[in-house]
Amino acid sequence: MTAIALSAATTLPADGTAGTLVGRAFRPGLGPSVAAIRAGGVFDVTSAFPTTADLFDTADPAKAVAASEGERIGDLDALLANTPPEGRDASKPFFLSPVDLQAVKAAGVTFAISMVERVIEEQAKGVPERAAAIREEIGAIIGGELKGLKPGSPEAAALKKHLQERGLWSQYLEVGIGPDAEIFTKAPVLSSVGTGADVGIHPISTWNNPEPEVVLVISSAGRIVGATLGNDVNLRDVEGRSALLLGKAKDNNASASLGPFVRLFDGTFGIGDVRSMKIALTVTGEDGFVLDGRSDMAAISRDVEDLARQAIGPHHQYPDGLVLYCGTLFAPIKDRGEAGKGFTHKLGDIVTIASDSLGSLTNRVRLSTECPPWTEGIRSLMASLSRRRA
Numbered sequence: 001m002t003a004i005a006l007s008a009a010t011t012l013p014a015d016g017t018a019g020t021l022v023g024r025a026f027r028p029g030l031g032p033s034v035a036a037i038r039a040g041g042v043f044d045v046t047s048a049f050p051t052t053a054d055l056f057d058t059a060d061p062a063k064a065v066a067a068s069e070g071e072r073i074g075d076l077d078a079l080l081a082n083t084p085p086e087g088r089d090a091s092k093p094f095f096l097s098p099v100d101l102q103a104v105k106a107a108g109v110t111f112a113i114s115m116v117e118r119v120i121e122e123q124a125k126g127v128p129e130r131a132a133a134i135r136e137e138i139g140a141i142i143g144g145e146l147k148g149l150k151p152g153s154p155e156a157a158a159l160k161k162h163l164q165e166r167g168l169w170s171q172y173l174e175v176g177i178g179p180d181a182e183i184f185t186k187a188p189v190l191s192s193v194g195t196g197a198d199v200g201i202h203p204i205s206t207w208n209n210p211e212p213e214v215v216l217v218i219s220s221a222g223r224i225v226g227a228t229l230g231n232d233v234n235l236r237d238v239e240g241r242s243a244l245l246l247g248k249a250k251d252n253n254a255s256a257s258l259g260p261f262v263r264l265f266d267g268t269f270g271i272g273d274v275r276s277m278k279i280a281l282t283v284t285g286e287d288g289f290v291l292d293g294r295s296d297m298a299a300i301s302r303d304v305e306d307l308a309r310q311a312i313g314p315h316h317q318y319p320d321g322l323v324l325y326c327g328t329l330f331a332p333i334k335d336r337g338e339a340g341k342g343f344t345h346k347l348g349d350i351v352t353i354a355s356d357s358l359g360s361l362t363n364r365v366r367l368s369t370e371c372p373p374w375t376e377g378i379r380s381l382m383a384s385l386s387r388r389r390a
Contacts, residue, residue: 001348002286003087004364006080006196011260012037014356020062020264022052022226023098024194025073028091031384032100032376035073036065037261042079042093043070050385052262053101053320056219061226062266083196085372097194098228098262099217100381101320104192106213106232106250107307108182109175110300110327119170124240128207128342151302152179171243181302181310184246186232186325187256190381191374195361199233199351200254200368207237207344211328212281212295212353214274216304217262220321222312224305226264227274229353229361231257232325236344254371258323259361269357274304279355281330286348289336295329 013019021037027044034052036043048068049055058064073079073093083094124130149156156177163169175182193199201208211232216224232250239249263269274297281293297304304326311324332343345365354360 001364001366002284002350004084004196004350004362006083006362008076008080010362011080011195011359012076013263013359015268019268019357020065020226020266021261022055022061022065022264023259023261024052024096024100025079025093026096027073027093030388032096032381033073033093035095036068036070037076040072041075042073044073045070046385046388047071051100051320051381052098053220056102056217056225056321057221061219062264065264080196083194085196085198095194095196095260097192097197097258098260099192099258099323101189101378102217103189103318103320103322104185104187104256104258105311105322106184106186106325107302107311107327108184109172110181110302110307111295111329116331119172122170122172122240122243127240128237128344149177149301151177151181176301181307183307183311183324185251187251188377189320190377191253192256192258193254193363193371194257195259195363197257197363198254198366198371199231199257199363200252200371201233201345201347201365202235202238202248202252202255203367203369205235205237207240207342208233208235209332209343209345210234210281210283210330210351210353211325212279212293212330213325213328214277214279214297214304214355214358215258216274216308216324216326217264218308218312218318218322218324220317220319222308224265224271224274224308226262226269227358228258228262228323229260229279229355229358230323230325231351231353231361231363232328233257253368253374254366255368257361257363260359263358271305273357277355277357279328279330279353282352282354283345284350284352285336285346287346289346291332291334291336291343293330293332297326299329300326 215230
């Protein structure tokens with residue numbers, strides 16, 4: 001399979017280390033470490049913040065990490081080069097997913113275009129060959145009526161009644177334009193993978209795709225303190241068979257990718273930048289196939305702060321905070337091979353998700369059964385932190 005090559009030049013945001021960037025690095029002999037990414041290199045700030053959850057719960061996380069000098073681990077290029085599993089020197093540090101104890105949640109059906117695709121999946125019953133005809137039949141009808149519609153508004157309620165009368169209502173339209181967002185658990189705590197890692201596709205799936213998304217980083221108090229990029233790997237055939245199979249479609253080994261780093265809110269980056277962010281996606285296959293896509297956060301149907309409020313509040317607490325995938329505008333329909341079957345991954349695909357503000361997240365596609373198994377859980381993290389204090 002094609003190897004991944006990472007460097008600072010291809011990973012950092014457009015303004016380099018001008019913002020406040022935080023990640024996690026594995027240090028042999030010490031374990032997972034909270035890392036500050038600076039112009040002078042990568043610095044271990046675990047002595048001040050044992051976990052990223054501790055850091056994100058401070059009154060001003062960007063100010064707090066700037067005030068912590070930390071121990072220099074090494075050059076950014078060196079750690080990035082040692083992060084992909086092939087050729088990794090296990091005696092040297094490498095990057096992990098940038099979050100630890102946070103719940104990993106996701107919001108679905110937050111863009112009108114992808115909402116129509118979910119309806120098409122539902123109508124196709126998970127069979128990709130049926131999708132093109134259904135898309136032509138109902139896509140334009142539903143999509144045209146959804147433009148500019150605010151979820152939960154009186155106009156949305158009127159459209160719901162109209163579509164029900166026409167027999168076009170769907171559970172995906174319910175969460176797409178109704179008052180309640182779809183919020184689900186994407187992955188268990190500590191199971192997400194970072195840039196350079198393999199992402200997993202369940203072996204039963206024959207119709208699947210990447211989902212390039214902005215991911216909010218939210219403190220236990222419900223404050224959005226930063227953002228990162230994510231790949232909400234999706235099995236279209238599995239979810240299309242039944243929405244009750246969402247867990248099987250979304251939560252598999254190595255199926256949640258985050259990174260490359262968390263960019264904390266400071267004078268260089270804030271919630272307005274999240275709302276206007278443009279995300280680029282490139283999939284490059286070993287078969288020579290290339291897919292390019294774009295997702296524009298300005299087109300989201302629900303505001304990101306509303307999504308955060310629906311995820312955490314008096315109705316649901318997360319004492320270690322959470323990260324929240326915000327959904328995607330991207331829904332690939334370009335044929336890859338046989339006409340009418342649309343896009344699906346092939347093993348060895350290199351997926352790069354990028355934005356000027358957050359940098360680039362790069363992963364390679366493998367079967368979830370062949371990705372490195374998830375073995376480092378909460379007990380393991382607590383043990384490594386205990387050893388560090390001894």
